[in-house]
Amino acid sequence: MSDVDVVYVVEPEPGYDEEYATAVGTRLATGLMRACAAPSGEPPLWAVDAALRPEGKQGPLVRTLASHLAYYERWAKTWEFQALLKARPVAGDPELGRAYRDAVDPLVWRAVERDNFVEDSQAMRRRVEDHVPAAEAHRQIKLGKGGLRDVEFTVQLLQLVHGRADESIRSPNTLTALAALSDAGYVGRAHAARLAVCYRFLRALEHRIQLYRLRRTHLMPTADADLRRLARSLGMHAEGDDGMVERWRATRREVRTLHEELFYRPLLPATAQLSEEEASLAPEAARARLAAIGYRDPAGAMRHIQALTDGVSRRAAIQRQLLPVMLGWFADGADPDRGLLAFRKLSDELGTTPWYLKLLRDSGFAARRLATLLANSQYVADALARSPESVAWLDDDADLAPRDLARLDAEVDAVLTRADQTQPATTTLRAVRRRELARTAAAELLGLTDTVPAMEAISAAADVVLVGALRIAAYDARAELGYGTSPDESPTNLLVVGMGRLGGREMGYGSDADVLFVHDPRPGVDPGAAQAFALSVATRIRTICGALGAEPALAIDADLRPEGRNGPLVRTLDSYAEYYERWSSPWEAQALLRARSVAGDEGLAARFVALIDPLRYPDGGIDLATVREIRRIKARVEAERLPRGVEPTRHLKLGRGGISDVEWTAQLLQLQHSHDVPELRTTETGVALRAAASAGLLAADDADELFDAWLFASRLRAANVLWSGRPTGQAVDVLPHESRNLAGLAAALRFDGSGGDLEDHFLRTARRARAVVDRVFYGEG
Template identity: 30%
Template sequence: MAAPDNLPRPDVALEECERGFAQLGQLAEHCPESFRQSLGFVCACSSFFLGVLKRDPLLLPVLREMFEGPASGRNPAADLQQLVAEVADRDGLMRVLRQWRNREMAVITWQDISGRLDIDRVLTRISETAEAAVRVTLDWLFRDACRRWGVPRRKDGSVQNLVVLGMGKLGGGELNFSSDIDLVFAYLEDGELPGRNGTTYAEFYTRLAQSFVHVLDAVTEDGFVFRVDVRLRPFGESGPLVVSFDSCERYYQAQARDWERYAMVKVRAVGGDPEDGRAFERFFHPFVYRRYLDYRVFGELRSLKAKIMAELRRKERGDNIKLGPGGIREIEFIGQTFQLIRGGRNVELQDRRILVVLERVGQLRLLEHETASFLCDAYRFLRKVENRLQQYEDKQTHELPLSEDRRALLAYALGFESWAAFVHRLEYFRCRVHEIFTQLIAEPPQPASLELLLDCADRELAQALGGFEGSAEAIANALIEFRASPPVRRLGAGARTELQIVIGKLLAELAASRISDRACVFARVLKLLESIAGRGVYFSLLAENPSALSQLVRLAAASPWIVRLIAGAPILLDELLDSQTLYSPLTRESLGREADILVSSLASDDDEQLMLRLRQFKAAHQLRIAAADIMNFIPVMVVSDYLTDLAEVMIDRVLRLAWKSAAARHGIPPMAEETTADFPGFGVIAYGKLGGIELGYGSDLDLVFLYDGVASDAVTDGPRPISAAEFYARVVQRMVSLLTAEMLGGALYEVDLRLRPSGSSGLLVSSADAYENYQLQQAWTWERQALVRARFVAGDPKVGARFDAIRRTVLCRERDSRQVRFDVRTMREKMRENLADKRPGVFDLKQGVGGIADIEFIVQFGVLVSAAKHCEITRWTDTVRLLESLRAIKFLEPEQADRLRCAYCDYRSKVHRLALQEMPALASSSEFPEHRAAVQAVWKQIIEAPAL
């Protein structure tokens, strides 16, 4: 940022400017006044810049050209390559590198301080400068080493260069002005150089790396290129300077320390063989981004930060803007916390640039958007201060100056009118950053007691639980059984300690609650904790997040089904962290976007991981729906809407995967007409509860598959051609496999295909023509009843339109109402006889007299006998809107329709609640007397009445 014209310059700045102009002499004599002012301002703020300007005659023309016109098209990396190409020896290489580096850093200084580049671009330019120096230096030294000692080659005979991995800010493209560059040297394949001496590749690359570090790091009369830090390599300073891929793999899989994982967040190949570099990057990826949510990160970062603060206090460096409270490192820790915990699941967080990570943390609502934006602003401000401190003398410092003159000059260089104004702004950023950091990784509050119950003697447990009047003995017995279970006895010391904390907080939460049966809820949660004992990372989540444990207690008290859902997919515990999200199920569009991100983040050939993640996705959103349902945030009709939307999104994504797999092997069938559909000629039809938009928590999917617009014997256009009918059948088989395969979290959905033409003996997928012929000529009345609730849910819209036309044609045919009434009544009696619970005192909500099935049969009968004259009623497939349609055409009296609708909604609400309690859809015979009587009355009037 250039100093504003109206900004008063401190005396020291005026003196520096005047001294700078005097020392420039004739260099700037014929320059435009505005350019001279810019030079004077930068000279005042950076003695490094002034020194380079006086020593390097090529710098001023470069700056003037940049000042007077648009971007000049300079390519510093190409310039360096050309300069180095003319170098004959190592001394010449070192001299050229330093002169080039000083010139480029002076250019960046001028661009930065004069305001021609924002801080983001400045950091990128510094990183590009370092990377160019690394790449060009390594290439020159490698060629020189090959001439002297021989050429290392891979097993395939190709030349194998060393790989230079950039860590820290170099890896992230965020180098500050006088930063070290953190490097690790590695090579892919081991071997020996040809010749009698038998020099190993390890020896060759070690010599090369030593030369490389010396060329860049050594201080000569021209200065240095970049300070090189190689302590981040495996085993640190005690380890070999260069590591092979095999030794690297052994180290990071078995011996790497926690902080090394944080360092690897930014690892990037910056020199040497590009393909080998990418192989190393791929290797580090699973080490950094774990597939589970790793909440141990909080404790590890807390410990690392404590060590940093102890070191700062020891050296009295509280004004360190990098490591001090509210400094750059705390912002980086905040971003890395979310990356390390969630990066394995949220691929958006797998970025090396901290500003990008913070922006995405806000977009994902892991932090408030305002908080994430503030952290970005604070980071940019602190990095700008860091650069001004270092640009003054090209020294690696993060300490605020102590002298009045330097303070005044620093404030001036940053555009503040006084030191006090600058400090006020700095403290604003640092205080709030530290507050956010503390809130995020602060030690969670511990309960005053109850945390050592895992070690308490059995006879003392009930006494220790004396605050639980009436429940102490039951809770003590549950805890005794829990801690004696094999998974708990196998826990390591660290996981056991965290479990102690969780148990204590759980009991404290229960003690403060109004839950009536606290012992029952405690036992439910203990079962969950036992099921996740093998993955102690989830104990960390609950120990670190009291709000998550509180939500778990609330949900466990309301529904054992939810506890079982979480036990089957413990990753769902993460959903408990944000109550706003937990109780806000997503819309169909948002579900689709999340599903697309999930599928795109996984390897297309990793079926097991794909199916696992789809199950986790479904379970997470089922949890949101159930939580909102239990807490009465959404009505029962909306619960079914959400569950139906979720199922349709799953069907669509599974269809995409199945289609892609079949098309990759066989190509796709030729269509009679050109189409832009994703799944040309193929459609998925939903029957039953899915078709009626009435899914429950445990509902299966009644599906039928159709194809249209292609001849069944047409052949696909791929490498292994098959008939169109066989192609569509393979798509269906793959879909059913993905949906129904049993895994740790169970099946995605149970699928029922018996409603297809000819039932279980029929083809998996039918042509639309065959389906239409069957419905018109062969289908039974019950199959046409089922068609009332059928609808297109996925595939080619043209197939959907064809199905809608078939459905309308079938349902709108003229029928003998007496025959339909007889068939409907007969089918209902069979169902009631075979399916209903007839025990005394029990009302079967679904199959009992006056229950859900009676209402559905009345509606289906009404559609079948009325649609010929009122085809518009076939528009809907859900029972509630069909009731309204039958009322509109006067098939039902208004009072009849209202009573049936109220009964249907209340019954379904009860069924949902019972499902969440893992109880069958049964009520006491004393419940719903008015609803049952009303339904029976309508049944008698409509179904058992004389012919219409």
């Protein structure tokens, strides 16, 4: 019982003018409509609706072909081209019908190039939904959410976006077009199959409802008798009316879900903005576009494109959809050439994996995120190449959220509980850290996590490696030295203390793990045997964490131990107590401000903290001589440790206003006041600065200046690693001069400005921080 939607076209024969032809055509059209639908002795055939004509009901009923074209070229709205997609000659002069299609079809398939075409189509669908009366919305089979229009609008939008370059998907029939879209890779096979099943069921519902008393309605009945009759007419005898209603509701939910996944793809508006040549990856147009948008090696980029898109496979077809858009997304990053190369490598690795290209095509943001990461971070590109399955994280913010320590501890515990060999257990342990570094890096680059939480996540990953390494090392040492396999059979209690950035939970992607090794012999155990066991464990931990292997190393640095490199690697708690009582220097008390227990015996950890607290939080603070000594050491560090040839203003760690300046200032305040201000008893720099400001020890503005400089320098160090892919080396700590590298850092930091702006911002921030350091730390002015 559908309306018959028509458009009337006339063309004057030779010897007749346009006005006369239009008048005759109008009389014929009016008569046709009357013959089909006017009251008579027989029921009407159907309602004829000409409202889809140019200007709708306000426009003339009949126009010439030239008048139609003039309107469509100048005034037509987006939805009118969508309607024309289904236009076909039905009656009248066949030659005029062909001429109409030949003239209109190019306009239909170029309509996607209109400004905001996709957004207008999406808005039109929402307007259709909004015009459904609220009382009928839950009963609408055709116009409501999850109805026939959801399927039709989805199919038509995909046709219009991709059909300008692909004639195989231009069918006006919804199901035929859906099958063609699936065959060409624009819609996943499973999605297309389910949409087709749902569409047929909705059509069957609509037809059976209308057949009863030949009513023009698209509403699901509510009366029990009507529902029972409808179920029987559909052959749903076993399911009954309740089963039919439930299937209809399930169909609506499924259609709506698929509609939202396909209809609102970010690839669609991005594809629509491309020219036909760009969308089709025509070689000359593609090469010109690559050069115009910033690729340094267009010829090399074309080779990658050709390798990805050549052939008739479904994989190549989907790549032909993705690449025109992703090329632009790569160009939005700092190094599009590197991004495209990384994408090719990743696609070569994962291209035959069913979920990979489907994810990039169908996801709301995975493809855009992947392009951003690959073009802005060699570190993440390398990480994804190492674990390509990690690309799946990009579809869900929850998968990119850094894992907390408790969750990682549980995972490591499960791994080690099942492990029966050292090497596989070690590899798996280090793989957990590598995975979390990649996750954190991706989240930070995409703006899903801030710098401080990222440092905490990196530190947590190091923590669990040390926890696991201690467990493996102690087990192996017990087995080798004949103590048995149970932890209770160890001759001494063991403790790993985090120092430096590990202790402060402020590690970067390339940070070493600064540690102290502590042990406490159990009653009755020979001290020499206990020391030998503890040394064996500590040595094994360094090997487990830092040896070359299949997974990235975590370098263990124990140089902050008493006597430094000249002292024993591991000491008893009593030995630490004796050393600190007799020999401790101001810098060691300062270093202990960042000491925290990371792995090992909880009782020993509590006793170690009780031992060092009087040193790092001294009663009454530190005297003036100690303050002068700390200042002297800091000045010496500035003079002697800065690498030769590096400008002091550009060294992120040791330079003026850099990380070290801020940390030493915070630590001096802690040594002076933490005994009286408990809030200062923290291993974290930012927390210490806020506590000092809250206690009135530091002006709020000064605390802000220091924290901003410390945070920005820390972010730049991380960005150096993320951009270059090199986690170690002198360059990590230096703000580069090269404009390309500065632009890369700006992109990695999502900085609102150019590389030069970023450089100016850091130098300005560091100068302000140094002025505070000179006043607060050095007591100048």
